[in-house]
Amino acid sequence: MPAEKIRVEVEDRTLEVSNLDKVLYPGVGFTKGEVIDYYTRIAPVLLPHLRDRPLTRIRYPNGVDASFFFEKNAPASTPDWVRQARLPTPGSSKDRDELDYVVCDDLPTLVWLANLAALELHTPQWRVGTRSRAGEPRPDLMVVDLDPGSPAGLPECSTVAVRMRDRLAQDGIASYPKTSGKKGMQLCCPIAGKQSADEVSGYARRIAEELERADPELITAKMAKRLRPGKIFIDWSQNSAAKTTVAPYSLRAGSVPAASAPLTWTEVEAAGSGELGAVRPFTAVEVLARAEEYGDLMADLLVPGPKLPR
Missing domain, CATH: 3.90.920.10 (DNA primase, PRIM domain)
Incomplete structure (x- = not known):
């Protein structure tokens, strides 16, 4: 029919x-x-x-x-x-x-x-009409994807997210956390839109490698999947001009209709300290309720941020 x-x-x-x-x-x-x-x-x-x-x-x-x-x-x-x-x-x-x-x-x-x-x-991390004279996209967001290798999960992601937040803050970069809607988390950072995607990726990689050196038992900045079990992979490559990231509030395909949910840093800190359920995949119904309660926790992403240090 x-x-x-x-x-x-x-x-x-x-x-x-x-x-x-x-x-x-x-x-x-x-x-x-x-x-x-x-x-x-x-x-x-x-x-x-x-x-x-x-x-x-x-x-x-x-x-x-x-x-x-x-x-x-x-x-x-x-x-x-x-x-x-x-x-x-x-x-x-x-x-x-x-x-x-x-x-x-x-x-x-x-x-x-x-x-x-x-x-x-x-x-993508860039908008239509924001290209250099050479035609390269100029991202106004930097995204850090935190991907847990089993048995690590969202609590370990939360621990690394707090460390990443604190390190970025030293360079004057604000970061806003969200669940991916699946097993991981992302930090989204507003930036000036004055640098190339390669420059943004390079900066994200340097910070990821610095955090890996500080705690190699928990963190890896290397792409090889064989190195990820029990660790959090800080995926700096999400900032490639060709890459995209799931949008805040987007649904995800899975067993339940979960969505990519913006988080408060209080929730992330609690999860990193071992509070079960403080950060978890949130369903569509829960995300609607959170938006009603908090408004848009990622509204500051819409305001241009600073240039990244070289």
């Missing part, structure tokens, strides 16, 4: 949504209608972090237990009111390849994406 389509008004746009009862998270019966509802309700704090950033989506049209695909380019069915940006794809041969990226600046676009089962929303 063809999918039942329903016309809805979202701000000043008319959209068609379909299959609202389709279960996308089979383990808990979470439907596409609930995905659309989550993204509609979280939009006030999510959209500022998507604005002006080319969007990579991970789509799960038949749910998280079925096949999925990454999508960077705008699909052929993209409405003409959805903002697109034709950009080189960083990392391609001499950046000659171009794609028409979707840029999600408003609620109608977000609802349209949710209806496509674009569960995960990933963005």
Whole structure:
């Protein structure tokens, strides 16, 4: 049977949504209608972090237990009111390849994406229109990804996050923590947008290696997976112009509809001190409640930060 389509008004746009009862998270019966509802309700704090950033989506049209695909380019069915940006794809041969990226600046676009089962929303650390004269992106964020190797987990991530926060603060860099929505954490740092992605990656790598030297039993800055068991890998390479990071408040594909949740430093410090459950994967319902309680814990990312030390 063809999918039942329903016309809805979202701000000043008319959209068609379909299959609202389709279960996308089979383990808990979470439907596409609930995905659309989550993204509609979280939009006030999510959209500022998507604005002006080319969007990579991970789509799960038949749910998280079925096949999925990454999508960077705008699909052929993209409405003409959805903002697109034709950009080189960083990392391609001499950046000659171009794609028409979707840029999600408003609620109608977000609802349209949710209806496509674009569960995960990933963005680069740079914005459209912020390139050097040579055409290189100029990131306004630095992201440090903390990836635990089993049996290490979020408590160990929290310990390393606090150390990273304190070290960055010595250079005048503020950092804001969030869960990845899966097993790890990320620290996001506003920066000036005046340096290349290579310079940002180089700085993040130097700090990661410094922390590794201080505690090699807990921390590694090396890519090799064989070195990670029981340690926290500080992934400085997330700052490559070609890399993307899951956006704050984005859903993640998994057994439950968890989302990438901004955290308070009080929570992170408590988790690092051994308080069980202080930091954990938070579900969509919990993230909505946290946004109601705290507002956007990452709002300061929207204000330009300092240049990184050389």
